[in-house]
Amino acid sequence: MFQDFTLDENVEELYEMAPCGYLTTTIDGRIIRVNRTLAEWLGYSREQLTCGKRFVDLLTVGGRIFYDTHFNLLLRMQSTVNEIALDIVCQDGTVLPTLINARQKRDETGEPVFNRLTIFNSSERRMYERQLLAARDLFETTLSSIGDGVIATDAAGQVTFMNPVAELLCGWKVDTAAGKPIEEVMVLAREDNGELVENPVTHALRTGETVGLANHTILVSRDGRMVAIDDSASPIRDANGNVVGGVLVFRDVSEARRNQKALDNAYRQLEAVAAELRRSNENLSQFAYVASHDLRSPLNTVSSFVQLLEREYGDKLGDGKQLLGFVTDATRRMATLIEDLLQYARVSADTEPKRAAVDSNAAVKVAVENLRGIMDRAGATVEWEHLPTVSISETSLVQVFQNLIGNAIRYRSADPPLIRIQAKDDGEASLFSVEDNGIGIAPEHRTIIFEPFKRLHSAEVPGSGIGLAVCNRIIEQYNGRIWVEAAPNQGSIFYFTIPKQLLAG
Numbered sequence: 001m002f003q004d005f006t007l008d009e010n011v012e013e014l015y016e017m018a019p020c021g022y023l024t025t026t027i028d029g030r031i032i033r034v035n036r037t038l039a040e041w042l043g044y045s046r047e048q049l050t051c052g053k054r055f056v057d058l059l060t061v062g063g064r065i066f067y068d069t070h071f072n073l074l075l076r077m078q079s080t081v082n083e084i085a086l087d088i089v090c091q092d093g094t095v096l097p098t099l100i101n102a103r104q105k106r107d108e109t110g111e112p113v114f115n116r117l118t119i120f121n122s123s124e125r126r127m128y129e130r131q132l133l134a135a136r137d138l139f140e141t142t143l144s145s146i147g148d149g150v151i152a153t154d155a156a157g158q159v160t161f162m163n164p165v166a167e168l169l170c171g172w173k174v175d176t177a178a179g180k181p182i183e184e185v186m187v188l189a190r191e192d193n194g195e196l197v198e199n200p201v202t203h204a205l206r207t208g209e210t211v212g213l214a215n216h217t218i219l220v221s222r223d224g225r226m227v228a229i230d231d232s233a234s235p236i237r238d239a240n241g242n243v244v245g246g247v248l249v250f251r252d253v254s255e256a257r258r259n260q261k262a263l264d265n266a267y268r269q270l271e272a273v274a275a276e277l278r279r280s281n282e283n284l285s286q287f288a289y290v291a292s293h294d295l296r297s298p299l300n301t302v303s304s305f306v307q308l309l310e311r312e313y314g315d316k317l318g319d320g321k322q323l324l325g326f327v328t329d330a331t332r333r334m335a336t337l338i339e340d341l342l343q344y345a346r347v348s349a350d351t352e353p354k355r356a357a358v359d360s361n362a363a364v365k366v367a368v369e370n371l372r373g374i375m376d377r378a379g380a381t382v383e384w385e386h387l388p389t390v391s392i393s394e395t396s397l398v399q400v401f402q403n404l405i406g407n408a409i410r411y412r413s414a415d416p417p418l419i420r421i422q423a424k425d426d427g428e429a430s431l432f433s434v435e436d437n438g439i440g441i442a443p444e445h446r447t448i449i450f451e452p453f454k455r456l457h458s459a460e461v462p463g464s465g466i467g468l469a470v471c472n473r474i475i476e477q478y479n480g481r482i483w484v485e486a487a488p489n490q491g492s493i494f495y496f497t498i499p500k501q502l503l504a505g
């Protein structure tokens, strides 16, 4: 089939259907031949174009002037012009942007015979150009409006761009800074000793690496202001990966730095106060320990003498014997109080509590054995099963259980005391509960009962108000928490946690 075409037919077709326009004019510019592509672009029929129209008549006003003053002259002088941008007006009035190459044909004597123009449709290219400009505008607007300073350099480290924030912080205008080395425009020093430091862009250009945030850098502006900054610099690479420049993004962190300093100071002050508090607490517990310890022996002397008095002179005392009974009771209460106080002082003074893997089933068992007497008298039952192993001192855990079980018995209701101890895994800690069927506690007292010497009962129930304070102190020492959920006449549930991670430590 192909061989049916003659070469002329092929050439003809190529001419007509080429992806560019072809136009031939006489030397004075009248159109004598035009290909189909161009006629279609312009919306004219071939006849309309070749009936004496001049090429220059197709141009915009500006294009006509340019054609007459440059295009035509150049063509005459050089016989050829290349890539001249001219806008052609189509039949419907729209404008077609084009790039034109032209050649003047001459005869053997050198006389010009006609002009041949090749016309490229550059409307797509124009669109890309516009998009590119819009993208550049957007990029520049973004860089101008962001809160960070941005400076770009060429591969030699000379400033090519600064956004307004960078201008403000460095004290340079981009017009004067452009072409200057970045080390001159952006002077950086160490915050602690004022020593000059290398600009991160210079580093990035030298190593080809992104330089991360440098801490404690001061920017010394052109007018001598000092601003604390954080910065990061990256090399800019072309499509082949060659470093063609660098960019530095930085921000004023003076405010943040000041806040951090204030925070550090406040923290240091708080630490000092806490240390002072710890010291005075230790002194206080020491004092409580010594005082209660020293009170024990005169009290022992008083009770021994009262017992002696009762034994030797009891019969002769008459009503006085009852008074002696009051003294005995009072000394017994005082002995309990001193004993409790000693216990609390001892726990409080223990700043580094001991730890071991303690089976809490065994600890409950010891506490129950210790309380056997009052349990039997009250007809109390304690139930527990499958309690976990925790990291704590065994004596302390026994003390906690003993206080909680003892309280559950002392603050019992009319029913025989039933105490249930359970534990569950609460993720980070073991959560214990000690539940009783006693008189319960009013909501407003749930917190205060953990403070030392805080009691809800007078002497009708013996006690010193220390037991729960001791439990609280012990659990706190192991970074746990203790609290109660209770309501009057509905029993109480005491909860406490023992953090698990301590087992590992």
Ligand code: ADP
Pocket: 403, 407, 408, 409, 411, 436, 438, 439, 440, 441, 449, 450, 454, 455, 456, 457, 462, 463, 464, 465, 466, 467, 468, 469, 492
């Ligand atoms: P004490 O028992 O020596 O008074 P605690 O510190 O052990 O001191 O207890 C403080 C107060 O909390 C008690 O006086 C009592 O009123 C209340 N309390 C403690 N445990 C219970 C309980 N299981 N049921 C009801 N009230 C309780």
